[in-house]
Amino acid sequence: MSKKVLVLPGDYIGPEIMAEAVKVLNTVDARFGLGLELEYGLLGGAAIDETGVPLPDATLERAREVDAILLGAVGGPKWDNVERHLRPERGLLGIRSQLGLFANLRPAILYPQLADASSLKPEIVSGLDILIVRELTGGIYFGEPRGIRELENGEREGYNTYKYSESEIRRIGRQAFEAARKRGKKLCSVDKANVLEATVLWREIMDELAPEYPDVELSHMYVDNAAMQLVMRPKQFDVVVTGNMFGDILSDTAAMLTGSIGMLPSASLDKDGRGMYEPCHGSAPDIAGEGKANPLATILSAAMMLRYTLGSAEAADAIEAAVSKVLDAGLRTPDIHSEGTHLVGTVEMGEAVVTALASE
Ligand SMILES: NC(=O)c1ccc[n+]([C@@H]2O[C@H](COP(=O)([O-])OP(=O)(O)OC[C@H]3O[C@@H](n4cnc5c(N)ncnc54)[C@H](O)[C@@H]3O)[C@@H](O)[C@H]2O)c1
Ligand SMILES: CC(C)[C@H](C(=O)O)[C@@H](O)C(=O)O
Ligand SMILES: [Mg+2]
Numbered sequence: 001m002s003k004k005v006l007v008l009p010g011d012y013i014g015p016e017i018m019a020e021a022v023k024v025l026n027t028v029d030a031r032f033g034l035g036l037e038l039e040y041g042l043l044g045g046a047a048i049d050e051t052g053v054p055l056p057d058a059t060l061e062r063a064r065e066v067d068a069i070l071l072g073a074v075g076g077p078k079w080d081n082v083e084r085h086l087r088p089e090r091g092l093l094g095i096r097s098q099l100g101l102f103a104n105l106r107p108a109i110l111y112p113q114l115a116d117a118s119s120l121k122p123e124i125v126s127g128l129d130i131l132i133v134r135e136l137t138g139g140i141y142f143g144e145p146r147g148i149r150e151l152e153n154g155e156r157e158g159y160n161t162y163k164y165s166e167s168e169i170r171r172i173g174r175q176a177f178e179a180a181r182k183r184g185k186k187l188c189s190v191d192k193a194n195v196l197e198a199t200v201l202w203r204e205i206m207d208e209l210a211p212e213y214p215d216v217e218l219s220h221m222y223v224d225n226a227a228m229q230l231v232m233r234p235k236q237f238d239v240v241v242t243g244n245m246f247g248d249i250l251s252d253t254a255a256m257l258t259g260s261i262g263m264l265p266s267a268s269l270d271k272d273g274r275g276m277y278e279p280c281h282g283s284a285p286d287i288a289g290e291g292k293a294n295p296l297a298t299i300l301s302a303a304m305m306l307r308y309t310l311g312s313a314e315a316a317d318a319i320e321a322a323v324s325k326v327l328d329a330g331l332r333t334p335d336i337h338s339e340g341t342h343l344v345g346t347v348e349m350g351e352a353v354v355t356a357l358a359s360e
Contacts, residue, residue: 002035003310004066008059011045011079012288013346014072017279020295020350021070021302024322027357028306028315036310039066044074044091044283054079054091060098063276068309069095070302071278076285097137099276101268102168103175104136104247105304106280108254108264113327117259117336120231125257131183131239132254133176134247136268138168139198141244162198164243169205171271176241177213184238188219190226190246202243227253251280260335262294265301267308277305291345294333296323299353322356329356 005025009018022038029036041059048054054074063069074092095101110118110128118125143161151157173189180187189206191199203220210218221229223246229236230250234257242250255261264280279297287293299319307316331352332341344352 002037003068004037004039005305005310006059006062006066006069007038007040008043008069008071008074009040009046010043010072010074010283012073012076012283012285013293014044014046014074014283016288016291016346017293017295017298018070018072020346020353021298023350023354024299024319024357025070025302027354028312028318031318031357032312032315034306034310034312034315043071043095045076045079046074047091048079055094055098060095063095063099068274068305069276070298070305071276072298073279073281073283076283076288078285093141095276096268097142099274100137100270101276102135102137102271103172103269104134105175105179105267105269106132106134106247106251106254106264107266108132108251108258110258111263111324111327113324114259114263114336116338117332119256120234124232125234128234128257130234130237130254130257131179132247132251133172133179133239133241134251135164135168135172135241135243136247137244138164139244162196162243162245164198164202166201166205169202170209172241173206173209175269176239177209177216177218180216180239181213185215186217186219186238187213188221188226188237188240190221190223190240190242190250192223192246193220194222199243206241223250226250230254230257255280260294262297262333262335263300264297265304267301267304269308273309275305275309277301277309291347292334293346294335295346295350296333296353299323299350318357318360319353321360322353325356325360326352 009015108130115122140162143163146160193199193203255264261281269275303316303319306312330341
């Protein structure tokens with residue numbers, strides 16, 4: 001049976017890294033007979049340029065029909081200031097919320113070959129394997145009211161609303177407890193319950209769920225401390241569950257522990273495990289067109305897609321093994337390059353993964 005994948009390359013480095021992920025997908029498809037059918041769509045700046053809107057109806061329609069979605073990265077200076085395409089109902093946030101992709105899984109794993117690329121000392125990060133479970137369709141990103149208004153004194157005020165309902169907290173909590181149960185059985189819930197009521201409720205609901213998962217040890221941490229602990233003693237964490245904005249920030253922090261944000265994949269899942277897969281990084285306008293973006297986060301996102309939504313764990317394992325092999329061979333894009341390794345560009349890195357896959 002065929003499996004339909006909607007590919008959304010996006011903007012700036014998006015198409016560059018996606019081209020490599022597609023080569024990898026085609027290779028595993030041929031090797032494992034997966035019957036993948038790839039089709040392309042528009043999202044973000046590319047969609048604005050072509051259709052005038054960041055999330056065209058055609059993209060949303062196809063996104064609802066396919067088995068899985070693979071996204072590069074969207075946005076950038078060309079559109080961010082003009083169109084505000086990241087508003088909740090539009091673009092990337094629009095597709096996440098309209099598809100109900102509330103559970104964003106961001107694994108931060110240090111490949112042993114990259115210990116010297118991490119910002120931290122090897123003994124602090126070696127063996128690092130953390131999963132950040134980020135709530136993705138609520139919190140301050142989506143809360144109403146929001147906007148910029150004029151005050152009586154004539155100055156303007158920008159405002160947003162941080163809110164979470166019990167059911168929103170409960171469903172992401174369950175995802176995180178389930179994930180912890182399958183991993184190291186430790187869950188740290190990160191909040192700001194000393195200041196924000198929305199997170200007082202968050203903490204209460206996490207505590208309420210805990211007895212259903214007696215095999216998982218639940219702890220709580222304030223977000224400021226969590227940011228510090230992540231760079232001080234990251235290996236104390238197994239699964240971290242947190243809200244939309246804290247998860248956004250902490251996952252970029254965790255990325256640097258693994259060497260580069262160019263290594264961090266993610267899965268954004270709905271209640272039935274259907275999902276959109278995307279690297280955690282953005283469209284990197286500063287390096288776009290130079291052929292030096294790291295495609296591995298997108299390639300590893302494709303592996304997550306095969307594992308979680310398309311039911312092909314074997315193909316996912318093969319991709320992850322191929323990435324490891326390429327790193328063993330010393331190939332490095334500039335973001336993970338260090339002395340004694342072999343500097344390569346986006347295409348060379350992608351093609352090396354393809355070659356490694358073919359020779360496994
Ligand atoms: N999922 C997404 O589509 C997504 C995620 C984050 C940011 N964005 C958007 O991307 C644009 C740029 O945002 P930003 O600059 O804050 O964040 P960014 O993640 O695009 O870049 C941050 C830094 O990381 C580097 N970097 C990112 N990906 C890399 C890769 N694959 N290989 C090597 N280096 C890489 C960049 O060169 C840059 O120095 C903005 O419009 C932002 O809104 C989109
Ligand atoms: C581009 C932006 C809206 C997005 C987010 O904050 O969710 C990005 O930073 C991410 O991490 O996926
Ligand atoms: Mg982010």
